Amino acid sequence: MAHLRCGRSLLRELVKDKSVPNCSCIIHPMLFVGQGIRYRKLEVILTTSIEKLGKAGETVKVAPGYFRNHLMPKLLAVPNIEKYAYLMREQRKLYEREEVETVTVVPKTKEDKMKEYQSAARRLDNARLGLRRFINVDNELRSPVTKDELVAEVARQLGVSIQPENLHLPSPLTTLGEFEVPLKLPKSIPLPEGKLHWSLKVKVRRK
Template sequence: MQVILKENVENLGHIGDIVKVAPGYARNYLLPKGFAIEATEKNAKALAHAKRHLEYKKNRVLEGAKQLAAKIEAITISVAHQAGEDGRLFGAVTNIELAEQLKAQGVEVDRKRIVLDEPIKQVGDFTAVVKIHPEVSANLKVSVAKA
């Protein structure tokens, strides 16, 4: 089944793309959530008119993502955890905890967008990547201290 995307969908496409998806995925997820419309001939003709609007929306989303990235780059999160004598943490700092710390500082980010190569298990300074938009990502500075 072919659909026209109205929103950016990760691992599928960008606004305005015509993509082929499984009928169940379109019928049960994309269409009800408003992420896409069915790619009929009528909708394809309307797409040409809507392209300008979608391009404007795409640019607005990209600008918002860049502003959010700048805000995240300016933040340094300090986390205090219990640690042993050698600096190894009892437990780990995960993306869930980082998302909560960002939310406390006024930046709402889905925890799935915070990418850590592996959970932080040492005291020190680290960097986490926040994928805000397919074209924009920000580096989040994390400082882990002994509690």
């Protein structure tokens, strides 16, 4: 190694020395063999995907310094030797295993659907929909509350999907206050004892 180091030093001095005539003729390619070892690429296996380098599990070539100073301390890559390659293959099998699950779809009966309708109707009847509006000087809403907006707010706030025809709202709401909007639900949904119809409570407040 000492002879190799002396050879590289001598080569640099000869190249820099302009007084030596025809110095290029004494430069042999073998003198650069030791210097090329420093720039040899290493094959590594990536443990995680790195932009512009490769995906996890791929084998790539990187500079030794990049691997030693960046990839290896952060466990972003491991040397491409049989021991690490075997571990990476087993890890990929473990995390990429596709489990086949058999899902049996049980068709809903009429009773199940009726229970869902009743649950949704009770939720609408017991809840109170809250809306906020800007008002004018005469205490009227700048933008009235329409039937389509009530349908959208029922889906957003209560998680129940209804149609505009399920609401009995002859005209939009134009003032602040609490309102009780009748619901037009199928007659097959039984009403609780003491109630004459399903309704949705709506409260419009100042914004």
